[in-house]
Amino acid sequence: MSTLKHNPPPSSKKDGDSEEDDYMSMTFADPSLDPTATSSQKGETSLQRRLRLKREAEARARPKSKAELAAEEEARREAALSQSLLTSQPKSKGLAMMAKMGFKGGALGKQQPQQEQEQQQDGDGGEGKSKRQWPRTEPIRIEIKDGREGIGLESERKRKIREAAEAAGERAKRAKAEEGEYRERMRREREAARLERQFVAGQKVAERIALEKEEEKEERKGTTASRPLKAIPVVWRGLVRAREEAERDRRMRYDLEQGLSRLPTYEDAEEDEDDRKALGKARTTYVAAEDLDEEDPELEEFNALPPEERLRRVVTYLREEYHYCFWCKFEYPDEKMEGCPGLTEEDHD
Amino acid sequence: MADSTKGLKRSSAESDGSQDSKRLKTNGDDSAKMDGKQNPYLAHLNEDARDGSGFKSPLDQFERHKTTALQAAKAEDSDLNPWTGNPHSQQYFKILKTRRDLPVHKQRQEFLDMYHSTQILVFVGETGSGKTTQIPQYVLYDELPHLTGKLIACTQPRRVAAMSVAQRVADELDVTLGEEVGYSIRFENKTSSRTLLKYMTDGQLLREAMHDHDMSRYGCIILDEAHERTLATDILMALLKQIAERRKDLKIIVMSATLDAQKFQTYFFNAPLLAVPGRTHPVEIFYTPEPERDYLEAAVRTVLQIHASEPEGDILLFLTGEEEIEDACRRISLEVDDMIRESDAGPMSVYPLYGTLPPYQQQRIFDKAPEPLRKGGRPGRKCIVATNIAETSLTIDGIVYVVDPGFSKQKIYNPRTRVESLLVSPISKASAQQRAGRAGRTRPGKCFRLYTEKAFKKELIEQTYPEILRSNLANTVLELKKLGVQDLVHFDLMDPPAPETMMRALEELNYLACLDDDGELTQLGNLASEFPLDPALAVMLITSPEFYCSNEILSITSLLSVPQIWVRPNNARKRADEMKAQFAHPDGDHLTLLNAYHAYKGAEQAGEDVKKWCHEHFLSYRHLSSADNVRAQLKRIMETHDIQLVSTPFQNKEYYTNIRRALLAGFFMQVAMRESSNSKVYKTVKDDQLVLIHPSTVVTSPYDWVVYNEFVLTTKQYVRTVTNIRPEWLLEIAPNYYDLDTFEKGEIKSALTRVAEKIRRRQAMKGGR
DSSP states (O other): OHHHHHSOOHHHHHHHHHHHSOTTOOOOOOGGGOTTSOTTTTTOOHHHHHHHHHHHHHHHHSOOOHHHHHHHHHHHHHHHHTSOTTSOSSOOHHHHHHHHTTOOSSOOSSOOOHHHHHHHHHTTSBSOSSSSOBOOSSOOOOOOOOTTOOTTHHHHHHHHHHHHHHHHHHHHHHHHHHHHHHHHHHHHHHHHHHHHHHHHHHHHHHHHHHHHHHHHHHHHHOOOOOOOGGGSOHHHHHHHHHHHHHHHHHHHHHHHHHTTTSOTTOOOTTOOHHHHHHTTOSSOOOOOOHHHHSOOHHHHHHHTSOHHHHHHHHHHHHHHHHOEETTTTEEOSSTTOTTOOOSSTGGGO | OHHHHHTSOOOOSSOOHHHHHHHHHHTHHHHHHSOGGGOHHHHTTOHHHHSTTSOOOGGGGOOTTOOOHHHHHHHHHSSBOTTTOSBOOHHHHHHHHHHHHSGGGGGHHHHHHHHHHOSEEEEEEOTTSOHHHHHHHHHHHHHOHHHHOOEEEEEESSHHHHHHHHHHHHHHHTOOBTTTEEEEETTEEEOOTTOOEEEEEHHHHHHHHTTOTTOTTEEEEEETTGGGOOHHHHHHHHHHHHHHHHOTTOEEEEEESSSTHHHHHHHTTTOOEEEEOOSOOOEEEEEOSSOOSOHHHHHHHHHHHHHHHSOSOEEEEEOSSHHHHHHHHHHHHHHHHHHHHHHOOOOEEEEEEOTTSOHHHHHGGGSOOOOOSSTTSOOOEEEEEEOGGGTTTOOOTTEEEEEEOSEEEEEEEETTTTEEEEEEEEOOHHHHHHHHHGGGSSSOEEEEESSOHHHHHHHSOSSOOOGGGSSOOHHHHHHHHHTTOOOSTTOOOSSOOOHHHHHHHHHHHHHTTSBOTTSOBOHHHHHHTTSSSOHHHHHHHHHGGGGTOHHHHHHHHHHHTSSOOBOOOGGGHHHHHHHHHHHOOTTBHHHHHHHHHHHHHHHHHTTOOHHHHHHHTTBOHHHHHHHHHHHHHHHHHHHHTTOOOOOOOTTSTTHHHHHHHHHHHHHTTSEEEESSTTOOOEEETTTOOEEEEOTTOOOOSOOSEEEEEEEEESSSEEEEEEEEOOHHHHHHHOTTTTOGGGSOSSHHHHHHHHHHHHHHHHHHHHHHO
């Protein structure tokens, strides 16, 4: 069927051509050169032809898949539903009867005054934009609902698709303008990450120097002093806190894995001392890091600062406290810090 | 009755003696049975009976159209029933007390005043106001039909409602159903010559009007539930509008449950309106924040959440159809069992409710909610999962929570493909309000809508489309023609249908030879309109004697007029199918239906327990016996119109062939041809729709041509109840429709052309000999 539609019947074309042909010419038209003949018929032997017809017949006879059927069914239905019967050919006898009763198009029902009737014909009846409902001129549409989607889901989905499409268009528009901006942003991000790393390095230096100083003191005094977190200067307190938190989490995880699937803090009232010993719970293995649970507004405030500021502060702290220049990587003997070119990294370039 | 009362002149209450003697005639057989002196109709005749021991009806003092609520109350309070003269029962006074508590009762006088002042009245009363039972009685006490001989009719859209309301009102008036108060529905008439107040389906009143264009039997016609806008109610309204001009003495009351009454007022020449508040409580409405992916799942979840967290009160869930409802019931019951085990929830009874459910199961919805599982435990509740029949027609007390997914199955007809089908569609705003209102019947309630507020505002239409816009009008057009409506195009309907729908109807009736080319009723059309059947069925029945099988076609017609007789329970599908296979006729479903019916009658004659027999054979006793009843009614109509009842002898090999041919005489417009030799797909004639044969069929061999009873549209397009036919018959039986020049080019046309050619050759050969 379909092949016939695509290929215009060759015979008729040839008829047309032949009028211009020179009858007296002794040359025979080579069918293979005829541009109107399609490939399938070009130089087709009877065997080939039979094969082609067989293949076509097979294609026709192949049972259609469910999806194909459904699509075809719907296409037919939609085609029929969108075709008004009033204009279809041949004219229906029903319409002729209605014409006899005075039907002249438009809607049915009580005759309205002329003016209104005209209005109504413009307005294509139905649930209308106009204030009054006009009688309908079209049958109610058939909408077939598949599945159990709730009311509004369909339109919500359509809305989302529309919005997505709009957003995509918007993005495409913006993309050009953003190209330069993108490079700038990447540069800024890389810079921020570098500053952050330097800040952490500065903290580590501060801690190392502080510990060295303390050890010197201890050796002199011979006592051990533990320091609460809050006693650590804010510039490198974050480092210690983060480390301790990581350590606590590791410990808790370990305890949990060991602790017979109970939270380590769980106290069983029925367990006596012996049970506890037997279960290896003689000691409470969990040490609550009370310090860590406390809020530290000072640190939070500090952490909220941009990385360059935090780096500046830790550098300044090192200089003032230990006469150490982060950039020279050198601890100067006095506060004049002779030989150091300045506060900032650029100064050391 | 109709003819005798028609003879009566209209008169007011002050009827003279001669008039009443006529009335006496109409009551002749009754009064013979009764003590004449006790007959309240005649009480006013026997002047001497008034004093002394005779019954003195309080109604004697009444003056038609001038009565008051007080007078009526006195009559109602009297010891003797004013309508029968018998003493009132205890039950009567008990009911009377509850009646006086109904909201409409307070406005009885107001109603009467308005009723006296106008010909047409629009009455709005929400569900629970008591309008359906009370207003007709108020009219009865004012209209005094026993004096005028003009009945009061009150129409109902549904058969069941007409029957149950009539029973209720008979109880309220302390009379026997079928006497003073009766009902009339298709295939069943429970009235007598003494009937004063008649409940009936709207379709039934329409049928009566075909023989009585002025509805002269009635003094007052009440159209109840007009807001439902059934096809028949819409036609009745248009007719009554015309009749009201001709018969100034006819009173009309249009009753509606919704506040959309203005449309009715405008339509009925700006008729006055009386509104009575219903007995309703506020209902809080909840929407979902997001549209639901699966409304059934969301509905089940919502019901369970209500059960888990809301205080006592029953739940009403609206779904679309039997299958869905049964599924939901199962899921809810299972989940509730879990909840009881795991979190000590209260018990819950879950009841389905849909039209095809047997009545005794429908009754279960009125059962009390279950008691707590133990003393002091969490209260039980019931959950009713219903189609939209619970929206208006049934009132269930105790409902506090309503879950509304927003869908219902709605009939839809499109003339362009000629498909009339039930499709799941979104409900209207009006419908959603009605559903919500169900939660506020006993106390303040909650309604959970399973859609967003935005979707409610934007996606739901305002009002449900009236049935007239959603139906095939072939039957209606035939009725209208019979009702004497000439100009169908300008017939003043409230919502005129699309012109194409009308065109299709006229065209179909023309092909069925019920209307001639001028649109006039033919003799066949006249006869067809006598049958309360679709024109195709009626024509098939009327022409069946020509095929020597009117007995069989009568049976098939009856079987097609009732719901499916096959029972196929979920837990015994295979057995049911096996049983059905016993009745199967290889040529098709129509013949299989006939076989089952014959077997049923055989079992009945053999003196078997038919109910048991039906149960064993997976047949519906209810539907088979109602088919039997329909058959008897149709048979009576056939006999009145001298339509022969004949059969081909069963031994004759043409027995089934004749039946198959007779089917085509009515259903030649419902034929499909197989698309190709190895396909299961059929193409409908002329409409070119692709269809499959419904899986319920018994047909196993793939026939090339089939006639079908209905075209159903679900997610697929099916033809249901099919029988094998031969294409030659089409050209022979319906040459007008199968005029090949009117066919569009295509496979069907070429196939039929080949058939025509073959016939021609065969005839030529015969002629040659």
